[in-house]
Amino acid sequence: MADEKITQTDEQWREQLTPEQYEITRRAGTEAAFTGEYHDCEAEGSYVCVCCGSELFDSRAKFDSGSGWPSFAAPTSEDGVQTETDSSHGMGRTEVKCRRCDAHLGHVFEDGPAPTGLRYCINSASLKLNARG
Ligand code: FE
Numbered sequence: 001m002a003d004e005k006i007t008q009t010d011e012q013w014r015e016q017l018t019p020e021q022y023e024i025t026r027r028a029g030t031e032a033a034f035t036g037e038y039h040d041c042e043a044e045g046s047y048v049c050v051c052c053g054s055e056l057f058d059s060r061a062k063f064d065s066g067s068g069w070p071s072f073a074a075p076t077s078e079d080g081v082q083t084e085t086d087s088s089h090g091m092g093r094t095e096v097k098c099r100r101c102d103a104h105l106g107h108v109f110e111d112g113p114a115p116t117g118l119r120y121c122i123n124s125a126s127l128k129l130n131a132r133g
Pocket of ligand 1: 049050051052053054098099100101102103
């Protein structure tokens with residue numbers, strides 16, 4: 001069963017998040033490639049939403065796409081994320097959001113590795129790694 005939706009005012013998100021986290025998750029921003037905390041992180045663990053703590057991705061699904069952003073072949077659970085068509089910037093892309101709190105996470109592309117063929121291209125600033133062990 002999906003967790004209950006989390007809704008907070010813009011003000012509350014601003015107080016809770018760093019300016020960069022706020023810009024990316026609540027304003028659909030994008031961090032510069034190769035600058036984020038996790039793009040070359042190989043630690044084992046669960047990546048949760050920086051806004052609400054919902055489990056989104058696992059290091060087991062992470063791969064090095066060379067893009068400069070953390071890349072995953074699949075979410076931990078289809079319940080964790082939702083996708084939406086994003087036609088901003090003149091591109092037909094598919095936006096990935098946290099299902100629980102609507103945080104902008106990144107985009108999903110169809111050039112990932114088998115078996116999913118998907119590449120979830122996610123901003124480090126949207127994530128927090130809960131390391132295992
Ligand atoms: Fe969230």
